[in-house]
Amino acid sequence: MFSVQNVTKRYGRISANKDITFSVDDGQIAILLGPNGAGKSTIIKCIAGLLRFEGEITVCGHSNKDLEAKRLLGYVPEMPAVYDLLTVEEHMEFIRRAYQMDEGREYSDQLLERMELLDKKDKLGKELSKGMQQKLSICCVLAHRPRVIIFDEPLVGLDPHAIKELKSLFVEQKNAGCSLLISTHMLDSVEDYWDVAHIMMNGQFAATKYNREEDGGKALEELFFEITERNGQAQ
Amino acid sequence: MKGLSYLFFTHVKNNIKELFRHPARLVFALFIVAMLVLVVLSGNLQSMPEYDENGVLIPLTFRPxxxxxxxxxxxxxxxxxxxxxxxxxxxxxxxxxxxxxxxxxxxxxxxxxxxxxxxxxxxxxxxxxxxxxxxxxxxxxxxxxxxxxxxxxxxxxxxxxxxxxxxxxxxxxxxxxxxxxxxxxxxxxxxxxxxxxxxxxxxxxxxxxxxxxxxxxxxxxxxxxxxxxxxxxxxxxxxxxxxxxxxxxxxxxxxxxxxxxxxxxxxxxxxxxxxxxxxxxxxxxxxxxxxKEGKVTDTPAHIKVGKTGIGKGWGASVFFYKLRLENRRARVLIMDIPSMIFIAFVILFAFIMRNGGPIPILASSVYMMMFSIALGRWLRELTLPYVYMVPVSPFRKLLYLLLDGVCKLALESALMLVPAGLILRLNPAEILFCVLARIGFGLVFMASNILVERLMGASVNRVLIMIVYFLAMLLLCIPGVVLGILLATLAGAVGLAWAAVSVGLLGTVVFNLLVALLLLFCCRNMLNFAELNNK
Structure with missing residues (x-):
């Protein structure tokens, strides 16, 4: 699990995130929704330890800057993080060595197979299309078996097969007890499996909705448009 | 043609407006102009009339x-x-x-x-x-x-x-x-x-x-x-x-x-x-x-992949072996194209200035390095999340990243200054100290880069970062240069004129090494407190 306590991120006088508090339990999938510029990517980068912030973020009880937290954390950025001059297979070898994993290449080959990259294992990063780079980026994160995984717009640029495969990976990771946070604009793509949804506006949480039958109420999409369009008119 | 002329002149107008909207760009433009004026003035000073002790005008001599x-x-x-x-x-x-x-x-x-x-x-x-x-x-x-x-x-x-x-x-x-x-x-x-x-x-x-x-x-x-x-x-x-x-x-x-x-x-x-x-x-x-995204792309169009696999490295050290593999694929012969051009230029310059002593050649090779260090592959590593997220001590990761830069720097300095030294007919000790001096300056430049990333990493203004980077490099170099001149003058004064150049260079090397180590130590946790907002 991971928790975010009173996190504020400022760029000069502008607050990209204002006093955000939430947590994601083991075996739970949380989604972050919001219009462009709402602050989703900023809070995600804060959790990943890539930005300085005020407040506290812990990953499985460790401060997110600790080495143990880094070992447990995986982050898939919005733009594919791929080295131009390494082959697909070398990316996976790099992750195994950097995270000091004793296991062989079976698991990483499995991931590549599922993302239809195994037959491209000798291709360089720069030779891959943007969609394939995104798939490789996802494989690199999953290869070190993180317990907390954060996805920033993971479905953008993926083909239908990869989207289907990634969705089933989300559910597998959840069933394996991992905590997942997924930022997305594609509401219909997350409809089936989310546990909690946070809708962000202007750097804050404007609403939080749980996917429980007893909660009833409005559908997620309806709630999203009601909040974002109301705020849009108010501005 | 109306549409085209509108587009052309609006572009020109907006570019000028942008200068005033972003003070950092204006400062940078003024900085470039000021540097240019400085270059012109310092150039003109060289041709000021000089007189010998008898008050007779010394005629200026120029190359053909x-x-x-x-x-x-x-x-x-x-x-x-x-x-x-x-x-x-x-x-x-x-x-x-x-x-x-x-x-x-x-x-x-x-x-x-x-x-x-x-x-x-x-x-x-x-x-x-x-x-x-x-x-x-x-x-x-x-x-x-x-x-x-x-x-x-x-x-x-x-x-x-x-x-x-x-x-x-x-x-x-x-x-x-x-x-x-x-x-x-x-x-x-x-x-x-x-x-x-x-x-x-x-x-x-x-x-x-x-x-x-x-x-x-x-x-x-x-x-x-x-x-x-x-x-x-x-x-x-x-x-x-x-x-x-x-x-x-x-x-x-x-x-x-x-x-x-x-x-x-x-x-x-x-x-x-x-x-x-x-x-x-x-x-x-x-x-x-x-x-614009802060990435430097120098990957050749046709890459010979060669032997695959990183093969070595565990934890932090894998970054070094990965960089070596990437360097192997990016280079043409034994070095990448910009380095080969620098090497050729310095050797040619030594050939033209072969009666001018080692200092102008060393100075030009160091001057060019101010630009080439900023293109180092190790710096590009900072634009991807892996180096921040891999669970190893940030100082170890930083050292292994720099090791690649140091290896390249040493090889480039040797390939550049050994032939240049032979053309200038320097003795082996002088050649060695020239190579070491360039490596010393290179280490200071690399440390300046890290210092600027540490202090300015949160800024999204690349122009401002570049200005601070060049100023930091200039300021950090000055003490070593002054110390070198003082030691060389002192060596000359105590009857060691034959070794003055070597003594001066040695002083500069030691001082620069200490400055680089101190800066590195101060920035040892940089990879834990970095800001990846502009990458």
Missing amino acids: AEELQAMVLVLYAAIFVIGSYRGLSSGASFYSMPDVNLLFPTPISSRRILLYGLMKQMGTSFLLGFFLLFQYAWLHGQYNLTFPGLLLILMGYALVMFCSQLTAMAIYSFTSGSEVRKRAVKGVIIALCLAAALWVLLPLLTAGDHLLASAVASVNAPVLRCFPVAGWAAAFVAGCLEGAALPLGLGLAACLIYVTGFILLITRSRADFYEDVLQATEVSFSAITAK
């Missing part, structure tokens, strides 16, 4: 102007050949992606759009040669070149650059889709270059001690003045500088006929040139986008 003319021709030829050669792969483009997406589909005549592109390109070619102006100090000191003379060389440079773009476009148009034509044009370009190289190199075999004079005479011979565009532009510039009407007129006429001919060829024979510029526009657009 033929050497300068030869250098101009070589520079122009390199620019023309490299630019034109691109026509075999991606072609050339005067346009940006918005031009392609918004302008090309409009009902404006394609010939007018070509004219608009040519006007834009003329401006760009002129700006690209701006770096030449910073060579004023040494060119004035060595060749008595005046500032208007340098502006003339810059004009010639812009003309050659412009013609190389036109040629690349024409080559692309002629060869796209036909391997036979591609091979034929490639053959012509290579044969032309080989013939020119043989023309210069063969006489050197029998030149004895007069290698430089022989090379200069060959380069300035009328036959090389016929080299397309580069030779004509060089003849025009040389004619202007010497007041010789014939080369001036012939050179200018040849260039004008070439430009007009190519424009007519493109517009008459192939009005539909959009396809020819599309790929080049896309290539340059991705390069610009990468630069």
Whole structure:
């Protein structure tokens, strides 16, 4: 699990995130929704330890800057993080060595197979299309078996097969007890499996909705448009 | 034409407005102008009249102007050949992606759009040669070149650059889709270059001690003045500088006929040139986008993958072995292209200045390193999340990243300064200390980079970061240089004049090493507190 306590991120006088508090339990999938510029990517980068912030973020009880937290954390950025001059297979070898994993290449080959990259294992990063780079980026994160995984717009640029495969990976990771946070604009793509949804506006949480039958109420999409369009008119 | 002129002048107007909207850009522009003024003033100081102890004016001596003319021709030829050669792969483009997406589909005549592109390109070619102006100090000191003379060389440079773009476009148009034509044009370009190289190199075999004079005479011979565009532009510039009407007129006429001919060829024979510029526009657009995102892309178009697998490294050390693998794939021979150019330039400079002692050569090699260090592959690692997220001590990761830079620095310094030292007839100790001094300065520059990333990483303003980076490098270098001069002077005063250079360099090396280590220690947790917001 991971928790975010009173996190504020400022760029000069502008607050990209204002006093955000939430947590994601083991075996739970949380989604972050919001219009462009709402602050989703900023809070995600804060959790990943890539930005300085005020407040506290812990990953499985460790401060997110600790080495143990880094070992447990995986982050898939919005733009594919791929080295131009390494082959697909070398990316996976790099992750195994950097995270000091004793296991062989079976698991990483499995991931590549599922993302239809195994037959491209000798291709360089720069030779891959943007969609394939995104798939490789996802494989690199999953290869070190993180317990907390954060996805920033993971479905953008993926083909239908990869989207289907990634969705089933989300559910597998959840069933394996991992905590997942997924930022997305594609509401219909997350409809089936989310546990909690946070809708962000202007750097804050404007609403939080749980996917429980007893909660009833409005559908997620309806709630999203009601909040974002109301705020849009108010501005 | 209304739409095109509106677009052109609005671009110019908005660029000027942007300067005032973003003070950092204005400061940077003023900084560049101030540096230029400084270069011009320091250059002019070199030619101030000097008198001996009897009050008699010491006459100023300069190197032969033929050497300068030869250098101009070589520079122009390199620019023309490299630019034109691109026509075999991606072609050339005067346009940006918005031009392609918004302008090309409009009902404006394609010939007018070509004219608009040519006007834009003329401006760009002129700006690209701006770096030449910073060579004023040494060119004035060595060749008595005046500032208007340098502006003339810059004009010639812009003309050659412009013609190389036109040629690349024409080559692309002629060869796209036909391997036979591609091979034929490639053959012509290579044969032309080989013939020119043989023309210069063969006489050197029998030149004895007069290698430089022989090379200069060959380069300035009328036959090389016929080299397309580069030779004509060089003849025009040389004619202007010497007041010789014939080369001036012939050179200018040849260039004008070439430009007009190519424009007519493109517009008459192939009005539909959009396809020819599309790929080049896309290539340059991705390069610009990468630069805006703080990424430096120098990956060659055709990479020989070779043996696969990183093979070594565990935890932090895998970053070093990964960088080595990437370097192996990015280089051409034993080093990457920018390093090879720097090495060749320093050796050539040593050849020209072989009576000037080691300091000017070392200084020029260090000066160029200020720019090359900022292109280091280890710095690019900071633009991806892995180096921050891998669970290993941040200091260890930082050291292994730098190790790659240090290895490259040591190899580059040795390949550059050992031949230069032999040309200057330095003793082995002096050569060794020159190499070590360059490595020492390189370490300070690398540490300055890290310091600036640590202090300014949160800033999204790349221009401001660059200004602070150059200022930090200059300030951190000064103490080492002053210490070196003091120690060398002291060694001379106590009767160790024969070892003054070595003593001074050794002092600089030790001081720079200490500065670099101190900065590294202060920034040891940088990878834990970095800001990846602008990457």
